[in-house]
Amino acid sequence: MPRSGSVGHLEIDSVSRSFGSLRAVNAVSLDIAAGEFIAFLGPSGCGKTTLLRIIAGFEAADSGRLTLDGRVLAGLPPNRRDVGMVFQNLALFPHLTVAENVAFGLELRRKGTAEIARQVEEALALVALDGLAGRRIQQLSGGQRQRVALARALVLHPAVLLLDEPLSALDLKLRRQLQGELKALQRRTGTTFVFVTHDQEEALSMADRVAVFNRGGLEQFDTPQALYGRPATRFVAEFVGDANIRSAAQLAPLGLSLPAGSLLVIRPEDCVVGTAAAAAPVRIDGVVEAVDFVGPHARLRVAPDGMPAGTTEPWLALLPGAALDGLAPGARATLGFDPARAAQLPASQIRGGA
Amino acid sequence: MTGPGRRLALFAPMGLLIAAFVLSVAGLLWSSATRGGIGLYVELLSDPGILRVLWRTVWIAVATTAACALLGYPLALFLARSPRRNLWLLLVISPWLVSIVVRTFGWVVLLGNRGVVNTALRDWGLIDAPVRVLFTPWAVLIGLVHVFLPFMVIAILSSLLLQDRRLEEAGRILGGTRWQTFRRVTLPLSLPGVVGGSSLVLLMSAGAIVTPLLLGGLRDRMLGTQIYTEVFQVFNFERATAMAVILLVVALVLVAPLRLLEARVRRRLEGA
Numbered sequence: 001m002p003r004s005g006s007v008g009h010l011e012i013d014s015v016s017r018s019f020g021s022l023r024a025v026n027a028v029s030l031d032i033a034a035g036e037f038i039a040f041l042g043p044s045g046c047g048k049t050t051l052l053r054i055i056a057g058f059e060a061a062d063s064g065r066l067t068l069d070g071r072v073l074a075g076l077p078p079n080r081r082d083v084g085m086v087f088q089n090l091a092l093f094p095h096l097t098v099a100e101n102v103a104f105g106l107e108l109r110r111k112g113t114a115e116i117a118r119q120v121e122e123a124l125a126l127v128a129l130d131g132l133a134g135r136r137i138q139q140l141s142g143g144q145r146q147r148v149a150l151a152r153a154l155v156l157h158p159a160v161l162l163l164d165e166p167l168s169a170l171d172l173k174l175r176r177q178l179q180g181e182l183k184a185l186q187r188r189t190g191t192t193f194v195f196v197t198h199d200q201e202e203a204l205s206m207a208d209r210v211a212v213f214n215r216g217g218l219e220q221f222d223t224p225q226a227l228y229g230r231p232a233t234r235f236v237a238e239f240v241g242d243a244n245i246r247s248a249a250q251l252a253p254l255g256l257s258l259p260a261g262s263l264l265v266i267r268p269e270d271c272v273v274g275t276a277a278a279a280a281p282v283r284i285d286g287v288v289e290a291v292d293f294v295g296p297h298a299r300l301r302v303a304p305d306g307m308p309a310g311t312t313e314p315w316l317a318l319l320p321g322a323a324l325d326g327l328a329p330g331a332r333a334t335l336g337f338d339p340a341r342a343a344q345l346p347a348s349q350i351r352g353g354a
Numbered sequence: 355m356t357g358p359g360r361r362l363a364l365f366a367p368m369g370l371l372i373a374a375f376v377l378s379v380a381g382l383l384w385s386s387a388t389r390g391g392i393g394l395y396v397e398l399l400s401d402p403g404i405l406r407v408l409w410r411t412v413w414i415a416v417a418t419t420a421a422c423a424l425l426g427y428p429l430a431l432f433l434a435r436s437p438r439r440n441l442w443l444l445l446v447i448s449p450w451l452v453s454i455v456v457r458t459f460g461w462v463v464l465l466g467n468r469g470v471v472n473t474a475l476r477d478w479g480l481i482d483a484p485v486r487v488l489f490t491p492w493a494v495l496i497g498l499v500h501v502f503l504p505f506m507v508i509a510i511l512s513s514l515l516l517q518d519r520r521l522e523e524a525g526r527i528l529g530g531t532r533w534q535t536f537r538r539v540t541l542p543l544s545l546p547g548v549v550g551g552s553s554l555v556l557l558m559s560a561g562a563i564v565t566p567l568l569l570g571g572l573r574d575r576m577l578g579t580q581i582y583t584e585v586f587q588v589f590n591f592e593r594a595t596a597m598a599v600i601l602l603v604v605a606l607v608l609v610a611p612l613r614l615l616e617a618r619v620r621r622r623l624e625g626a
C-alpha cells in the first residue's frame with residue numbers, strides 16, 4: 001500500500017483568507033514533507049478548518065500559493081487534487097453500504113469490478129472492518145463509522161489525507177484506541193497526514209510536527225518536544241501544557257536577571273516543593289492555595305509571600321503523588337526551580353497570549 | 355396539561371379530520387352501492403365517452419406530474435443553493451396568494467384564439483391562422499402544471515435542504531465531478547422529496563375541477579369536470595357518485611406504485 005517516498009510534499013506559502021473583515025487565515029506558510037504526520041492545533045475559531053478546506057479546494061485562498069509535489073493547486077477542483085479528506089462529521093453516504101461507500105471513489109475512477117472488490121476488501125481489512133462490508137451506515141457504531149470514513153479515503157491512496165477533528169465525537173477510551181490505530185495506519189501507508197485537533201495532548205502524542213494557530217496566524221511549527229520545551233511565543237507556552245510565565249520584573253526580586261521585556265517559561269513539573277526545594281537555585285516562600293491529587297501525581301498552587309492579595313500570580317507545581325507528604329491548602333511551603341531548565345521568550349517574539 | 359390529556363388535545367383536531375374523511379368516503383361508497391348498484395358501473399365503464407374521459411384524466415395527471423418533476427427539480431436545486439432563497443421562495447409560492455380561478459383565467463387570456471400569444475405570433479408573421487390551444491387538453495396540462503408546480507418545488511426543496519452539504523463535498527474529494535456527485539449523491543438522497551411531491555401532484559391533478567373546466571372546455575373533460583357536470587347540469591347524482599368512486603380508485607391505483615417506491619427509498623436511506 002505505501003506509495004513511493006516522494007509523494008505528498010505539501011507547500012503552503014503565505015496563504016490568507018478573509019470572511020468580510022475577519023482574517024480567518026492570515027499569511028500562513030508551512031512546508032510539509034512527504035509522509036509526515038502533521039497536526040494543526042489551536043483554539044476554536046482560529047482557522048484550522050478554513051485552511052484545511054483551502055487545501056482540499058472547497059474554499060479559495062485570497063492570496064498565497066499552494067503546491068503539492070510541485071503542482072500548483074490553485075484552480076484545480078477538489079476532485080483533481082489527489083487530496084483525501086475525513087470530515088468532522090464523517091459525511092458517509094447514508095444510501096450506500098459500507099462496501100459501497102468505500103468503493104465510491106474507485107468506481108468514479110472506472111476500475112474493473114474485480115479490481116474494485118479486491119481493493120475494497122483490502123481497505124476494510126486495513127481498518128479491521130472485514131466482516132461488515134454489507135452493513136448499512138446506520139447500523140454501525142461511532143468507532144466503526146470512523147473506520148469506514150478512513151477506509152473510504154485511504155483506498156484511493158491520496159498524496160495527502162486531511163483529517164478534521166476525526167475523533168472529537170468519540171468517547172475518551174475509543175479515542176485513545178483510535179489515536180494509536182491512526183498513527184500505525186499512517187506509518188504503514190506512508191501517506192502525508194494533516195490532522196486537525198484542538199486537543200493538545202492528541203496533537204503532541206500523534207504528530208511528527210505540530211502547527212499551532214491563533215486567530216488565523218501560525219504561532220509555531222515544530223516537533224512536539226520543541227513546542228513544549230522551547231515555545232516560541234507566550235501563546236504557545238500557555239496553550240501547549242501548563243506553564244508559569246514570569247516577566248523580568250517579576251523575577252528580579254528572586255535574584256534572577258533577564259533581558260528587559262523577555263519572559264521565562266517554567267513548566268510545573270520542573271518545580272519542586274518542600275524539603276527538595278532547599279537545594280534549588282531559585283526559591284520562593286509562600287502558602288499552598290490548592291492541591292489536586294490525581295493518583296500518580298499532584299498539582300499544587302502556591303501563592304508567594306509579600307504580594308498583596310489579588311495581584312499575586314500563584315505558581316503551579318506538578319509533583320509525584322508520593323512527594324505530597326503533608327502539603328495541604330493553607331500550609332506554608334517553599335517552591336524551587338532551576339532557571340537553566342526553563343525556556344526564555346525573547347522580547348521580540350512575545351505575541352499573542354493574554 | 356400533561357401526559358395523555360395533552361396528547362388528546364393535540365390529536366383531537368387530527369381525529370376530527372380523519373373522521374370526516376372516513377365518513378365522507380364511507381357515505382360515498384354506501385350511497386353508490388344502494389342507489390346505483392353494479393349495473394351503473396358496467397354502464398359507465400362500457401360508455402366510450404366516459405372511457406375517453408377516464409383515459410384523458412390518467413394521461414393528463416401523469417403528464418402534469420412528470421412535467422412538474424422535470425421543471426420543479428432544477429428550480430428546487432436553484433433555490434436550495436441560492437443565498438437569497440427566501441426571496442425566491444416567496445416568488446414561487448406567490449401564486450397561492452391569488453385565487454385559482456383568477457390564475458387559471460389568466461391562461462384563457464393568454465392562450466385564446468385572440469389571446470396574447472396567438473396575437474403576438476400572428477403580428478410577427480410566424481403563423482397565419484391562430485394555434486388552437488385553449489379548450490384542448492394541452493391548455494389543461496399547462497394550467498395544471500402552473501397550479502401545482504409550487505407543491506413539487508417545496509417537496510423537493512425540503513428534502514434538498516435536509517441534506518448535509520458535506521456529503522456533496524465528500525463526493526467531490528473522492529474524485530467526482532459536479533455532475534457525477536449530483537447523480538450519485540444529491541439526486542438519490544433527494545428522491546423521497548421527488549416521490550412525495552409526485553404523489554401530491556398526481557392526486558391533486560387527477561381530481562382537478564377548476565382548471566380543466568376553464569381551460570379544457572366542456573368537450574375535453576376530465577373526471578372531475580365530468581362529475582361537476584353530472585351534479586350541476588344534469589342533476590344525475592347516481593352517475594356522479596359512481597364516477598366519484600371511479601375517480602377514487604383511479605387515484606389510488608395511480609399513487610400506489612409511488613407509495614411503494616417511496617417506502618423502498620426510505621428503507622434504503624434509513625436502513626431500517
Ligand SMILES: Nc1ncnc2c1ncn2[C@@H]1O[C@H](COP(=O)(O)OP(=O)(O)OP(=O)(O)O)[C@@H](O)[C@H]1O
Binds near residue numbers: 019043045049051198
Ligand atoms: N463560510 C464562512 N463565512 C464566514 N465566516 C466563516 C466561514 N467559515 C469560517 N468562518 C469564520 O472563520 C473563523 C475560522 O473558522 P474555522 O472553522 O476555520 O475555525 P476552526 O479553527 O476550525 O474552529 P473549530 O475548532 O471550532 O472547528 C471563525 O471565526 C469562523 O466563524
Ligand SMILES: [Mg+2]
Binds near residue numbers: 048049164
Ligand atoms: Mg473546525
